[in-house]
Amino acid sequence: MAQKPSIPKGTRDFSPVEMAKRNYIFDSIKSVFLKYGYQPIETPAMENLSTLMGKYGEEGDKLLFKILNSGDFLAKADEQLLADKNSVKTTTQISEKGLRYDLTVPFARFVVQHQNEISFPFKRYQIQPVWRADRPQKGRYREFYQCDVDVVGSDSLMNEVELIQIVDDVYKALNINVLVKMNNRKILTGIAEIIGEADKIIDITVAIDKLDKIGLDKVNEELISKGIPQEAVDKLQPIINLSGTTEEKINTLKTVLAPSEIGMKGVEEMETVFSYLNSLEVETEVELDLTLARGLNYYTGAIFEVKALDVQIGSITGGGRYDDLTGIFGLKNVSGVGISFGADRIYDVMNQLNLYPKESIASTQLLFINFGEKEALYSLKALKQIRQAGIKAELYPDNAKMKKQMTYANKKEILFVAMAGEDEMNQGKLTLKNMTTGEQQLVTVDELINIIG
Template structure:
């Protein structure tokens, strides 16, 4: 039998106990903000029917869906002619009926349609679960990662969009981030740009190209636009819009001039103005909220406002994004149910907080107190103390064997346990314990009945 070197798939990660404490700190912080704004938690299955997912993310997104082979002899019903065609796309539908979810939004739309008679609208839900994408792994980009989503369906009010900006702002501030930008745009404005050029049918090609401005620069965007069917004249019209500068108000005024003949563009501009007007009635944001016309978000289902969040403190891609989708549930048979949602990229936020050393110090602690174990008599003496501290809500361990004290202390240091209780014959005789502070080294004798009060 050959020795197999243990490994995990590229783009995935193991997380140690101390790392899980940090991850849960992120999840709990975001979850608390979601709840404060009235969102309720749901969960959906890890896998969905492949037909549920395909066609919702555009051609590029569909290529990144992880397909699951049918169980058993998945090639049993495939004809030899089909195999000889070497057409993987045509073959997929016959050998794979299920897939790992690509995001949480499409499964949520499916959930709403299936449970429409059991929920009240507007329905505000949040969801914190992993998703999978067959992307090329790189820094800040994983094949398995968690999303923290919040969506509301059944409400056309743009107050929802304004509140999502507030959710981003409050959650990121609570996580310790101080320099971040919440970018906003509107797909109607982008549709208006395509309309002004005279190529509304190429709206998807336009958005896919200009969304890459940060990655490939203006020359790269122009080259891609040419490849996607736009002319040099089209690009000359586009450039001033793509490179729009100034305050949010100045940008909007300029867009009204350039796109004034497009009804759909003016509607998008009006929606952005309404959102900014709502925000003006709240306290000042901690981060920056910026109108960015190049923001396109590559998903086809967005129809209105779109968001993207980036930290300015670390070289990292977006740490959040979302937008308005007017009829996503329509593909599942429930027409005209508008929705809007956002997502936090928890894995990228983890990397940012780690690089900036922003995790609270106590996130290192997995246990608060370790009770030493010198012998069988001390072990039995310690059991009621162990129960007392746990009932008081204090995470406590009893070392499971009467090992040498040095080994027990090393265990406490390795787990970053801040306090150790020492129980010897003298302590048992006087019904006290010796409490050692592992950071200062200070030792204090405490009556057992007063022990819990120390924490």
């Protein structure tokens, strides 16, 4: 007996109905991106590991899917490394490529490679799958889609404001209640300076970023395990637990971070962004959250994270400013800022809350019953006109029993069925049946279009 096929853990198949829902999400997000003047690009699923490694921190590097070299990939591998089972060093000899971990690093590579062909500031969006060798769990997959929007070649904080407006528009369109959390890596750097641990900024941000997942005690344990003294950890506590309005937090930070030039620069940037958002009356709530760190090493300024308010799930959108990312590839002094919408988590949220408009997931609106060759030809002529009017319609391909054809319509949740027999053809009309109410009426093709369209 043949073994039943399966798919890798952390991946999913999507049925036609599920794809209709996902396409509704993609189309809604894409329409907002286009409204703000962003252009689409695509990059390959795999990149050279030299492009990917070292951009996501030590933990991120471990989650990269590596691709074995073509042919006899062991031929050039060091025999001693193989004998020692040194997987880290052996991997560098047998694998030169990897699946992309996100869309931001490939985008930075794209900008550098095509810098003479694009105009700055360059505004792009990208909707493609990414892969992470993570432990699969609810809301966390090994293959998932990101919907990224970035602008590079501009230092203006107007870009941060625009990204918040995009978040506001997208989630209003999808009818999801969200909270936007913001922070600034310069503020975090300033905090590290004033507690006397400036050289531990990466360890501090990686640990703080886990606060929601593991709690304050575990975060403090991780900080101490990274060699940060108890005294410095103690100094960190009032800052992590800082509460109040955004204005109150900013005023407190102005005092606390006064000795740190970079910290004060971060506070100034946040104050500017929030003043613009208040003037524009953005509907979505935006709060300053000093525990927000986002673990990726390439962020240098504002950082964002979006939480769904009505469902327990991780962040559904995140991003920030990166001043040095293209510099890694040889293009200096090009600042960028962007955010990524996690399509798979948004999909899970919308499924839980049943937020899809009925028309968005309807496939066929109208089915023609097949009574035979002559009737089918008559139906096909009507179908041409009906489809030109923008109605999704089909003819059942076989002259099967009526019950079978009606069962097909019910299973596909088709709202209307059209029938053309001898009487209808003689009158140049169709019998239209509403599958919800059971009502039938004799109509012309134009009348049918008006009823369904």
